[in-house]
Amino acid sequence: MEKLFKLKANGTTVRTEILAGLTTFMTMAYIIALNPNLLTNFATGTPLWNGVFLATCIASAIGTICMAFLANKPFVMAPGMGLNSFFAVVVANIAVINECEYESAFQAALVIILVEGIVFLVLTVLKVREKIVEAIPLGVRYGIAPAIGLMLMNVGLGSNIGIYAEGNGYASPFYMMRDFFGALTPSIIKSSMGEAGYNTMVLTVVTAFLGVFVMVVLAKKGVKAAVLLGMLFSSVIYWAGSAIFLHVNPFESLATASFVPPFADMVSTTLFKFDFAGFVNIGWFTAITLVITFCMIDMFDTIGTLVGTASRAGMVDQDGNMPQMKEALLSDAIGTVAGACTGTSTVTTFIESASGVEAGGRTGLTALTAAILFLACMFLAPIAAIIPGAATSAALIYVGVLMLQGLKNVDFSDMDQMLPVSVMLIGMPISGSIGHAIGLGLISYTFVKVLSGKAKDVSVLTYVISVLFLIKFFAVV
Numbered sequence: 001m002e003k004l005f006k007l008k009a010n011g012t013t014v015r016t017e018i019l020a021g022l023t024t025f026m027t028m029a030y031i032i033a034l035n036p037n038l039l040t041n042f043a044t045g046t047p048l049w050n051g052v053f054l055a056t057c058i059a060s061a062i063g064t065i066c067m068a069f070l071a072n073k074p075f076v077m078a079p080g081m082g083l084n085s086f087f088a089v090v091v092a093n094i095a096v097i098n099e100c101e102y103e104s105a106f107q108a109a110l111v112i113i114l115v116e117g118i119v120f121l122v123l124t125v126l127k128v129r130e131k132i133v134e135a136i137p138l139g140v141r142y143g144i145a146p147a148i149g150l151m152l153m154n155v156g157l158g159s160n161i162g163i164y165a166e167g168n169g170y171a172s173p174f175y176m177m178r179d180f181f182g183a184l185t186p187s188i189i190k191s192s193m194g195e196a197g198y199n200t201m202v203l204t205v206v207t208a209f210l211g212v213f214v215m216v217v218l219a220k221k222g223v224k225a226a227v228l229l230g231m232l233f234s235s236v237i238y239w240a241g242s243a244i245f246l247h248v249n250p251f252e253s254l255a256t257a258s259f260v261p262p263f264a265d266m267v268s269t270t271l272f273k274f275d276f277a278g279f280v281n282i283g284w285f286t287a288i289t290l291v292i293t294f295c296m297i298d299m300f301d302t303i304g305t306l307v308g309t310a311s312r313a314g315m316v317d318q319d320g321n322m323p324q325m326k327e328a329l330l331s332d333a334i335g336t337v338a339g340a341c342t343g344t345s346t347v348t349t350f351i352e353s354a355s356g357v358e359a360g361g362r363t364g365l366t367a368l369t370a371a372i373l374f375l376a377c378m379f380l381a382p383i384a385a386i387i388p389g390a391a392t393s394a395a396l397i398y399v400g401v402l403m404l405q406g407l408k409n410v411d412f413s414d415m416d417q418m419l420p421v422s423v424m425l426i427g428m429p430i431s432g433s434i435g436h437a438i439g440l441g442l443i444s445y446t447f448v449k450v451l452s453g454k455a456k457d458v459s460v461l462t463y464v465i466s467v468l469f470l471i472k473f474f475a476v477v
Contacts, residue, residue, distance in 0.1 A: 005072055005363040012362045016224055017074075020361025021369025023228040024076045027395045028352040029384040030160075031078045032056055032377055038084045039091075039345060041102070048103050050262035051270035055342035057378045063335020063347045064371035068364030071327035074356055075309065076370040077335045080301060080348035082432055083294070087113070087345035090290060097282050103269060108278030110270070110340050112287070116294045117337035117346075124330045133303050133325055135461035140441050141320045142409040143421030145308035147428040147437055148351050149403025154429035156396030161204055161389040165197020176205055176393070196246070203241040204390045207234050211394025224360040227395050234391035250386060257382030270343020296472055298346045300435030302332050305349045308434075312403050313357040351434070354399045416452075420445040439469035 001007060001014055036044075036052035043049050056079055063077035087109060095105035123129050162173025174180070174193055180201050183189035190198040211234030218226035239250040279287060306329075310322040317323070328349070335347035356366050377384050412418050420441035428437035446466040449458045 001365060004069070005365045007363060007365070010362040012360060014365065016360040017363055017365035018369050019225045019228055020074060020356040020359040020366040021076075022373070023225070023231070023359040023395070024074075024350075024353055024356030024361065024366065025370040025373040026228065026231055026387060027355040027392055027399075028076065028078060028350050029377070029387055030389070030392060031060075031081070031350075032374075032381055033385055034081075035079045035084055035344060039079075039088050039106070041088065047262075047265035048106065048269045050265035051268070051343050053381070054261060054263065054266040054378060055270050055339065055344040057374050057381075059335060059339035059342050059344050059347050061371040061374040062338040063331055064367045064374065066331035066334045067328060067349075068367035068371065070331050071324040072364040073310075073315070073324065073328055074313075074361035074363060074366035075306065075328065075349045075353045076356065076367055077332065077347050077349050078374075079339060079344045080298065080346055080350075083297060083301070083348065084345040086294075086297070094278065094282055097286075098278050100278065104275060104278060107270075107273045107275035108282070110343065111274050111276055111279035112290050112294060113336060113344075113346055114274060114340035115291050116298065117333055117340055119291070119295055120299070120333035120336060121330070124326060124333050127326060129299065129303075129329045130326050131461060132299065132465065133307065134321065135459050135465060136303070136307070136438070136442065137420075137445055137462065138320045139411065139414065139417035140420045140424075140438075140445055141307055141311070142406060142417070143424050143441065144304050144434075144438065145311045145406035146404050146410075147421075147424040148304065148308040148354070148434060149400040149406070150425055151428045151432070151434070152351060152354070152396045152400030152403065154400075156208070156393040156400060160393045160396060161208070163193070163197055163201050163204065165193040165200070167192045167194040167197055174201060176201070176208070180205055199246055203238065203245060204388075204393075207238045207241065207388070207390035208393045208397070210234065210237060211391060212398050215394065215398040219358075227355050227359045227398065230398065231387075231391040231395050234394045235388055238388040238390050239386075250388075253385065254382055259379050259382065261378040266343065272341055273343065274340075293472065294346060296439075296468065297433065297435045298332075298336070298348055300438045301433070302329065302348050304434035304438050305351050305353070308403065308406075309349075309351070309354045309357055311406060312354060313362065315362075352396070352399075354403060355395045358399050358402055416445065416448055416454075419448055439465075439472070442466050443469055 035056045036049045039052050040049045060078040067073055067075050091105045091109045094108050095102050157177040158175050161176050164170045164173050180189055211230045214233045215226045215230035242248045242250045310316050315322055339347040410417055410421050423444045424437045424441040427440045443466045446458050
């Protein structure tokens with residue numbers, strides 16, 4: 001292990017790395033079921049759903065294993081949130097254009113992901129993606145980690161936990177921050193949700209915040225496994241509360257769960273099932289536009305996550321650059337190609353990797369641990385599914401707060417830094433896109449410099465990236 005991952009040089013141990021990998025995995029285990037739900041329109045139990053489920057586990061493991069051995073970084077990969085929702089919309093549109101079934105459209109859309117992955121491989125080998133990272137001004141880079149922190153907090157307090165209740169006929173979910181804390185009085189939200197739904201919400205809110213408090217206290221005492229222990233604490237409290245107060249068996253799903261991976265469904269629906277004819281049929285302009293759109297979103301999502309998380313972990317040099325950036329980006333590209341071949345949307349580095357970093361993860365052993373757990377989930381998915389959303393929310397909120405500490409590096413007396421960083425801080429949690437927020441930050445930086453008579457301070461590549469984002473935001477149909 002020492003020779004492979006240089007544990008001593010990175011100031012870590014096997015125990016710490018394994019706990020960090022487990023922490024990251026638990027924080028992002030939701031993707032195992034959510035990704036196939038989003039990509040198949042919640043067609044649970046169908047051959048396509050089963051195929052995407054296995055593709056999610058396998059592609060995540062392949063990309064993360066590459067990250068472990070090529071880059072020796074504690075970052076974990078999986079099909080990116082936001083990108084998978086966009087992919088599902090693209091599939092639905094292809095089904096309309098080609099007048100075909102959803103599954104056939106899905107196979108045509110996989111070609112887009114394959115092309116994107118190959119493009120990324122070429123750009124990474126030619127060091128173009130590294131140059132793009134370096135083109136992001138240092139002041140703007142300082143704001144990426146705090147902006148991701150706010151995004152994590154927004155997810156933890158918002159979309160990570162959606163409770164369906166009888167009050168609105170289970171039509172749409174109720175959320176912790178928007179609906180519970182946003183209600184004028186408790187009686188209003190109670191009447192809106194109904195008795196059972198409101199009780200579930202109260203248990204969720206209490207459990208999530210207790211988890212955050214436990215993590216903070218343990219961290220103050222110097223416990224490296226604070227995030228993992230806090231998640232376990234939240235899980236136990238939630239399970240006990242479900243049984244005692246809600247009279248629900250939290251482990252009921254395990255009784256009828258299947259632990260046999262549906263490999264046959266994957267082979268028949270997603271494994272190397274590229275419909276090139278269907279892809280070409282949507283028109284070359286549309287096809288190229290979609291590829292470019294996926295490339296831009298994924299590229300800056302990945303760059304933002306790597307730079308932000310590495311900054312928080314102290315893995316960057318004095319110029320804000322991360323060693324082995326090329327290898328990390330290459331791993332991301334391989335993960336995307338693996339995702340296309342197995343049957344899922346773009347695989348990218350997850351912001352939840354920050355939870356493993358906070359747990360002490362500093363090397364590829366953290367990533368390898370998470371990768372092994374992804375493979376194990378092909379057989380143990382029902383167990384991962386019982387981790388309550390309140391536990392993962394606690395981790396997201398806590399890690400998000402920690403990442404805000406990066407604001408101390410931003411010079412708020414310098415408007416050239418302050419404006420783009422402020423735009424990213426508000427843009428990232430609201431848009432839900434790391435890449436789009438960085439694009440807005442770069443556009444803001446470029447315009448301020450140019451209008452201030454400092455156009456020469458902006459690199460040529462920064463101009464190019466800013467123009468590309470302007471085209472994407474305003475010109476791409």
